Amino acid sequence: MENNRSIRDCTTYRLGVLLVLLAGCVFAFLLGNVVGTLQIPFRRVLELLFHADGSPEWKAIWNIRLPRMILAGLVGINLALSGSILQGVMSNPLADPSIIGISSGAGLFGIFILVVLPQYQTLVPFFAFLGAMLAAIIIYSLAWKGGIHPTRIILAGVAVSALFNAGISGTLVFFSDRVHGALTFMNGSLSARSWGEVEMILPYTVVGLVLTMLFSRQMNILILGDDVARGLGLNVELTRMGFTALAALLAASAVSAVGLLGFVGLIVPHSIRLLMGNDYKVLFPGSALLGAALVMLSDTFARTIFSPVEIPVGIVMAVLGVPFFLYLLRR
Amino acid sequence: MSNVIMQVNHLSAGYQGHKVIEDISFQVEQGKIYSIIGPNGCGKTTLMRAVSRNIRPSAGQVLLDGENIFKMNTRKVARKVAVLSQSNNTMSDVSVRTLVQYGRFAHMAWWQGRSAQDERIVDWALEKTGMADFANRKINALSGGERQRAWIAMSIAQKPEILLLDEPTTYLDISHQLEIMELVARLNREENITILMVLHDINHAVRYSDELIVLQDHRIYRQGDPWSILSSDVLEKVFRVQAQITTDSENGTPIFYAKAVIR
Secondary structure (H helix, E strand, O other), X not given: OOOOOOHHHXXXXXXXXXXXXXXXXXXXXXXXXXOOOOOOOHHHHHHHHHOXXXXXXXXXXXXXXXXXXXXXXXXXXXXXXXXXXXXXXXXXXXXXXXXXXXXXXXXXXXXXXXXXXXXXXXXXXXHHHHHHHHHHHHXXXXXXXXXXXXXXXXXXXXXXXXXXXXXXXXHHHHOOOOOOOHHHHHHOOOOOOOHHHHHHHHXXXXXXXXXXXXXXXXXXXXXXXXXHHHHOOOOHHHHHHHHHHHHHHHHHHHHXXXXXXXXXXXXXXXXXXXXXXXXXXXXXHHHHHHXXXXXXXXXXXXXXXXXXXXXXXXXXXXXXXXXHHHHHHHO | OOOEEEXXXXXXXXXXXXXXXXXXXXXXXXXXXXXXXXXXXXXXXXXXXXXXXXXXXXXXXXXXXXXXXXXXXXXXXXXXXXXXXXXXXXXXXXEHHXXXXXXXXXXXOXXXXXXXXXXXXXXXXXXXXXXXXXXXXXXXXXXXXXXHHHHHHHHHHOOOOEEEEEOOOOOOOHHHHHHHHHHHHHHHHHHOOEEEEEOOOHHHHHHHOOEEEEEEOXXXXXXXXXXXXXXOOHHHHOOOEEEEEXXXXXXXXXXXXXXXXXX
């Protein structure tokens, strides 16, 4: 083999892929505003995005579709970044907030506040974060044995996930009278979400995007392995802790907004790895763009496929994600 | 004392309360090559991991220019000490050039990119290890010998005073083993990098080192120059072989072959 540069290392190729992904996001966003029970032509959508005219179409877009698409995009970004971070810090390609129980931890704490202490509803994201961190800490302490072992991480994660999911089911059974839309929470759904959720999640997305861009080099060093990273001068413990907290925060904010939406953090980073390799400098922005596009498209699909019945987007995600997971296992 | 750059004082370390090395003390002088040898399970790798701050010692200290490495900023340590660990399995699929650029990590502030000087040092490291022609290849597409040279290139891009190597020739065939040993000796001679390494092959250790540190049963059994080690009872008592020792006519170092196992 000669000394030719692999195409996945070429800057022009990488920029090209990122641009295509960005175009995909724009397309998914516009499509989500066009289709639905009330079909609004593409030109009209563009017009209404910039001119408020008070028409029913304008109301459909501004009160329903636009916030829903923005929320879908933000949730996609958060879950995709969370997954790509977890895969790095846990040196496990199967790590994903929903598979290893981070999302369930967030979900249990979140739903507990919602049904038992509804007066503290504004604290849901905070408690969801505590739950996600608790899950991460349990996984590490179960799996840690003089270092991180990928198989132990995934086994511990599956156990933690089962435990917290049982807790969620238990809470829903005990307080069944108080839980509206428990089913949509369990499967992750964007229906009836609006600007409130967008405002809630947006700061976390911004923090996630900024921090992952700033510290992608640290992540690249960390995935070389603990001993190598330490030899190169990285504070391994601090880096792992910081990134884990960020992943928990991103997953928790997504769960607080839409419930348990699985597999985004698994499918998205892996597709980007196949396209551009494991360099986190491009893996982070690539995952963010693809995550946004994927959740927007899946939600539009879930909303329209059995119209007028709407299925939770989590079901679409699971249908896409399970075969993908099996494919990764067999690789 | 003037040219001692690393001091290991009464170092003990182990895993989960079970001691693997006990009360180890030695000094590393600038510009020399040190090899740690000993039978399997004597604690060589644990000693190396403690000296490279990968495990915390239960007692004792490692001083770098008089400062305790476990209290120093890890980046500051990395500017003086580079480490080549034994197993370099990674999910990373970087090119050789990118890997060598990572060697500059400790020299860059977190908001900074690479400077022209960093790039010059990367080029120098690739050149020095004969990896310039492989710079754009992926590390997981390299042969064992090439990959080891790539990791060494990354280590010397740190511009360290000391290079720590844990069995740098394991899993390599004989010509690549020699190639790595020659490279290490050259880095010591031409770049004045102090070397502290764990070696499995005693003849390699004897031929390339100024000083040998022999471990047995978690402690230092003997320390000295190659002739004094080989002419002592080390081969019989530590490695449990009867050996024939002669002089290597090429460079005057001792060389031996094992004749029989002592039971």
